[in-house]
Amino acid sequence: MSKTNAGRFFEDYRLGEVIHHAVPRxxxxxxxxxxxxxxxxxxxxxxxxxxxxSCGLSESPMDDLIAFHLVFGKTVPDISLNAVANLGYAEGRWLRPVWPGDTLRSSSEVIGLKQNSNGKSGVVWVRTTGRNQHGEAVLEYVRWVMVRRRAEGDAPATVIPELAKSVAANDLVIPEGLDFSEYDFEQAGEAHRFGDYxxxxxxxxxxxxxxxxxxxxxxxxxWQNTAKVHxxxxxxxxxxxLIYGGHVISLARALSFNGLANAQMMVALNGGAHANPCFSGDTVRAWSEVLDKAETDAPGVGAIRLRLVATKGKIGEWKTDDGKYHPSVLLDLDYWALLPV
Amino acid sequence: MSKTNAGRFFEDYRLGEVIHHAVPRxxxxxxxxxxxxxxxxxxxxxxxxxxxxSCGLSESPMDDLIAFHLVFGKTVPDISLNAVANLGYAEGRWLRPVWPGDTLRSSSEVIGLKQNSNGKSGVVWVRTTGRNQHGEAVLEYVRWVMVRRRAEGDAPATVIPELAKSVAANDLVIPEGLDFSEYDFEQAGEAHRFGDYxxxxxxxxxxxxxxxxxxxxxxxxxWQNTAKVHxxxxxxxxxxxLIYGGHVISLARALSFNGLANAQMMVALNGGAHANPCFSGDTVRAWSEVLDKAETDAPGVGAIRLRLVATKGKIGEWKTDDGKYHPSVLLDLDYWALLPV
Amino acid sequence: MSKTNAGRFFEDYRLGEVIHHAVPRxxxxxxxxxxxxxxxxxxxxxxxxxxxxSCGLSESPMDDLIAFHLVFGKTVPDISLNAVANLGYAEGRWLRPVWPGDTLRSSSEVIGLKQNSNGKSGVVWVRTTGRNQHGEAVLEYVRWVMVRRRAEGDAPATVIPELAKSVAANDLVIPEGLDFSEYDFEQAGEAHRFGDYxxxxxxxxxxxxxxxxxxxxxxxxxWQNTAKVHxxxxxxxxxxxLIYGGHVISLARALSFNGLANAQMMVALNGGAHANPCFSGDTVRAWSEVLDKAETDAPGVGAIRLRLVATKGKIGEWKTDDGKYHPSVLLDLDYWALLPV
Structure with a gap:
């Protein structure tokens, strides 16, 4: 009858249940x-x-990754306290800017369950939604983690959700009013636009x-992520x-300013892998690959799909002969961003 | 005739004098x-x-310990720059929330003096009050420290103030408007309420x-506490x-969320001891003991008196056979908090 | 055709050109x-x-050095990414307070060029101006750096600007409305005024x-200064x-509170040298010398010219017999500040 949170185990999740995560912020x-x-x-x-x-917004919103970390942080006590591994992300979309003064909360729906054959753990898929104080969704994404069982027992029916390989360009949500037609490249820091990539x-x-x-x-x-391992x-x-994987995401994304200064807003998270753990003392570098491009209906706004890789080794190191990530690779992230055409 | 502050020595304090501490914030x-x-x-x-x-307040106030640290920090140049030891706290009460935008100042009245028998130091008791920009008291507490004499000399009359062992439940000040009758336990993070402790x-x-x-x-x-020892x-x-004792207080109080998530507001500081020094590299853990409980007049609001202990060792380590704190114990704090009934 | 910024080299600067630095803040x-x-x-x-x-302002402005660091930080990608050395500052003046909510940008005019005799580098002088969202200048200063050439080539005409040894007292800009006639010395932390220095x-x-x-x-x-050397x-x-020289400036200026608590606002930067590099683990101390004093037209406001020295050694260490800075000296800064008369 401990009063402290021991976290959920695999057998504690029910398909379709919605978990309301604590501590609004x-x-x-x-x-x-x-x-x-x-x-x-x-x-x-x-x-x-x-x-x-000058881009049509009322003021500067909070960085997309601030929204991501806040929404994610709330899920940790309920989703990943007993996680063995954070396996992946999919179908992530930023749906609305977060403004200074907004209060965020988040909830997750269990959309998939699959017990491992060893009977000691299983994979849980959740679709997490972050909402502001008006109840409006600001961010949603699917994440799946491997979680320990508390004790061995019968496996639930296996349900593996079908997930899109990437968010379709048509499904990207452009912030209301965003307009890059008067975009100031000089103040943004680089001249490269949609057509240059x-x-x-x-x-x-x-x-x-x-x-x-x-x-x-x-x-x-x-981000009120207080998992003791960090x-x-x-x-x-x-x-x-162990360094929180999101710290590496933010670091790599910030480093990518140098060459992608105009990839201003993240609008979708297509997928991502924390390829290897990161520790204090590691020197992190980053490179990006342009995966796709798309036009949008917003004036002057294009979309670019990018692979963002963080490494503690050399930029060229990527995957080994057996298809695994090179030990120096920390992060492989696939996202859509908006940039001026 | 140095222009820098050498701090006060024992013989510089006069019973009844009020020191207005510098640097409002x-x-x-x-x-x-x-x-x-x-x-x-x-x-x-x-x-x-x-x-x-949802708890009846106009917005989220600043954490009680932010108020404490700010009020305390201002006293350091006048009270504890030449302190040999911070001996204790008593009769601490939070009297009014501190809101974003508030400006705090603090002052201390000397309420007790006792020279040590060696003639080289003495104990000074002060009652410190923090006030906002409207002159309203937001926090008061008694603190006593051992301070060096600059030179040997006649002892002042010994005056040891009578201090309550703890703040009486009737004397707790509940923030105006506080109402826990619609308290959202799910968003707060735990289900435990007054009756569960x-x-x-x-x-x-x-x-x-x-x-x-x-x-x-x-x-x-x-907190603008710039004592060089830190x-x-x-x-x-x-x-x-040497790590500022208040850092350990805040760390332990934050850790106590896990099991005491609903002990939302500190309203009284009954006593406290910085049992042993804390240094960089120490891993701090915490445990709490429920010392008392009391009802209040505010809707849905109960009070709980807690001992909060921070340790760099094992949770079980407490006092040694001679009654002294185990060397691993860092903090022993006695406070009242408000929680939903 | 790299998309990343390799920085400018000596041959990329043209006398009289104005560089608009990126990333407003x-x-x-x-x-x-x-x-x-x-x-x-x-x-x-x-x-x-x-x-x-109480000093006649509408609210507390941002610290002068916050303004300095923000304006300076923006210049780094254009001015000092390939700098071998930051050689000096002159004719710096704070022209208007920066308020919370203000947006700063900065630009630099090239006012001097001199190629070194080795043909491999040269000195560039720029006059940098920081402006707020209304286009009003908040800060200006001259800075000169030694920059590498990309390749050897013809030297531009040598132009060395004439720079004042110090800003004349008459040219100091006092913030509008500043009035120290009701100055609260007790809350400021020290009693020393203009006449005491x-x-x-x-x-x-x-x-x-x-x-x-x-x-x-x-x-x-x-300050969005992301030069990799730091x-x-x-x-x-x-x-x-290598620690950013401005970090040492802020640290020394903050330490100087103890003895100069009433030297409230920096209004001019007459000159400065980062005498030796500073590294993590260094213990920084500071001392000041009063170089000059002047009256101003603002009520109760005087000006004091100070040399601020940061050292990682002993306070007495200053220059060696050959006139060079002692290896322990980190910073030698010459500035004007305002204080109550």
């Missing part, structure tokens, strides 16, 4: 300032009210950042604290 | 974001405007956090920076 | 809170709306702060990250 310029201190983020739309206004093109983002313990812990706590040096035999 | 969402980055704080009332509004019950808060130098220094500076690695022979 | 209470966490800053005017209002007087600011990697990286990123531990053969 109001965001402000404080979270934005912390984000700028934690990551080399320079995207003009998330840095400047004046720039955002070719499918298949690879961009080395050049810069590297060496990670410190204090930084990744502050970042992870900021904070307690006595938790692993090697005394290392 | 305006707080905003920035301080709240930093607090969330520095501590695993997840209390819903201090995280969400929407949640605070038994006096004498002990709760192990499970999680641990390993502290880094950068974190405790940023935390301590945030910042200057050359100050002690062992090259270690 | 809106500031808020979040940046202020971060500043208080990063530096032991206690100046009352930048800490409290109530104090600022003598030209030639030296003040040891006593305290020391040991710097951590996480701190200087967060500070530097906060972040990538693999960039130098010795594995050390």
């Amino acid at each position: 109001t965001v402000s310029g404080g979270e934005r300032a912390m984000y700028h201190a934690l990551y080399p983020a320079r995207g003009a739309l998330y840095s400047s009210d004046a720039f955002a206004q 070719a499918i298949g093109e690879v961009i080395d983002h050049v810069d590297g950042v060496t990670i410190e313990e204090a930084e990744h812990m502050m970042a992870t706590r900021l 904070f307690d040096a006595t938790n692993r035999a090697d005394g290392q604290r | 305006t707080v905003s969402g920035g301080e709240r974001a930093m607090y969330h980055a520095l501590y695993p704080a997840r209390g819903a009332l201090y995280s969400s405007d929407a949640f605070a509004q 038994a006096i004498g019950e002990v709760i192990d808060h499970v999680d641990g956090v390993t502290i880094e130098e950068a974190e405790h220094m940023m935390a301590t500076r945030l 910042f200057d690695a050359t100050n002690r022979a062992d090259g270690q920076r | 809106t500031v808020s209470g979040g940046e202020r809170a971060m500043y208080h966490a990063l530096y032991p800053a206690r100046g009352a005017l930048y800490s409290s709306d109530a104090f600022a209002q 003598a030209i030639g007087e030296v003040i040891d600011h006593v305290d020391g702060v040991t710097i951590e990697e996480a701190e200087h990286m967060m500070a530097t990123r906060l 972040f990538d531990a693999t960039n130098r053969a010795d594995g050390q990250r």
